[in-house]
Amino acid sequence: QSALTQPASVSGSPGQSITISCTGTTSDVASYNYVSWYQQHPGRAPKLLIYDVNDRPSGISKRFSGSKSGNTASLTISGLQPEDEGDYYCSSYTRSATRLFGGGTKLTVL
Amino acid sequence: EVQLVESGGGFVQPGRSLRLSCAASGFTFDDYAMHWVRQRPGKGLEWVSGVSWNSGSIAYADSVQGRFTISRDNAKNSLYLQMNSLTTEDTALYYCVKDIESKASVYHGMHVWGEGTTVTVSS
Numbered sequence: 657q658s659a660l661t662q663p664a665s666v667s668g669s670p671g672q673s674i675t676i677s678c679t680g681t682t683s684d685v686a687s688y689n690y691v692s693w694y695q696q697h698p699g700r701a702p703k704l705l706i707y708d709v710n711d712r713p714s715g716i717s718k719r720f721s722g723s724k725s726g727n728t729a730s731l732t733i734s735g736l737q738p739e740d741e742g743d744y745y746c747s748s749y750t751r752s753a754t755r756l757f758g759g760g761t762k763l764t765v766l
Numbered sequence: 767e768v769q770l771v772e773s774g775g776g777f778v779q780p781g782r783s784l785r786l787s788c789a790a791s792g793f794t795f796d797d798y799a800m801h802w803v804r805q806r807p808g809k810g811l812e813w814v815s816g817v818s819w820n821s822g823s824i825a826y827a828d829s830v831q832g833r834f835t836i837s838r839d840n841a842k843n844s845l846y847l848q849m850n851s852l853t854t855e856d857t858a859l860y861y862c863v864k865d866i867e868s869k870a871s872v873y874h875g876m877h878v879w880g881e882g883t884t885v886t887v888s889s
Contacts, residue, residue: 657828659810692875694811701882702803702811707866707875745811747876753825755801755873760810 660685660746660758667764673734676761678746679727684756686727690749693722693731697742705744706731733763741765768792768878770862775883780853786883788845788862793878796820796840799865801876802847804858804885814860815847819869829855852887859884 661679668674678685678693685691693706704713706722709729719734729748733740746758774786786802802814815826815836824836835848845862859882866877 688872690872690874694876696811701861701879702876703879704866704875704877707877711875713866713875713877743810747811747813749872753823753872754827755813755816755876757811757813 657750657752657754657756660748660756662744662746662758662761664759665762665764667766668733668736669766670736670738672736673732674736674763675733676731676744676746676763678729678731678748678758680729680748680756681727683752684727684748684750685724685729687751688749689724691722691724691729692747693720693729694745694747695740695742696745702745736765738765768864770864770878770880772860772862772880772883775860775885777886777888778852779889780887782852782887783848783850784852784885786847786849786860786862786885788880790843790845790862790864793864794868795838795843797868799823799867799870799873800838800845801863801865801873802836802845803861803863803876803879804856805861805882806855806858812858816865816873817845818871823871849885852885854887857885857887
């Protein structure tokens with residue numbers, strides 16, 4: 657089980673939009689609409705932002721949105737804010753009935 | 767308030783065993799799938815194992831298959847992870863996590879996380 661592929665880092669200025677990609681295979685991302693995204697700040701537990709590709713849990717800002725095309729899922733953050741800075745992880749359900757995480761993307765708000 | 771509290775972590779020598787526990791409160795525990803996710807120092811997240819709401823479906827990451835056993839006691843609102851044949855690669859912060867969908871047949875999203883318990887494997 658190889659990790660899903662994410663860019664190591666992305667950056668943006670306050671107010672801008674950024675997109676983080678998450679590339680998998682036909683054994684995971686491409687075959688299931690069970691992709692989720694997580695935000696983690698240093699020293700804190702991760703927070704679920706998106707599940708089932710594009711659903712938001714209660715309390716999560718509409719600035720966070722998800723999508724998927726083929727074997728690549730994406731997280732878009734619009735109206736970037738300083739508190740969005742942190743690490744972001746994608747995860748997918750797999751054909752083996754397991755979950756797989758991406759390697760993580762560090763978001764820097766300039 | 768939904769709460770997950772892990773315990774059982776500690777310092778252990780390679781080859782030994784450890785059992786983690788997770789006490790759940792604030793929700794109907796036996797309605798939800800549960801997971802263990804770990805994070806090695808300075809590294810990313812790694813899903814370790816998951817169990818469905820009724821224990822009918824259990825899965826493990828390849829890295830722990832055959833060494834770790836997940837279980838749950840719905841009467842005690844508790845989740846467990848029995849870890850055998852530990853190696854230094856198992857050194858990590860272990861999180862107990864509640865899935866978001868109730869009585870689901872697959873894992874939808876890891877919604878509520880505990881604060882984690884640290885496992886250190888070293889000689």
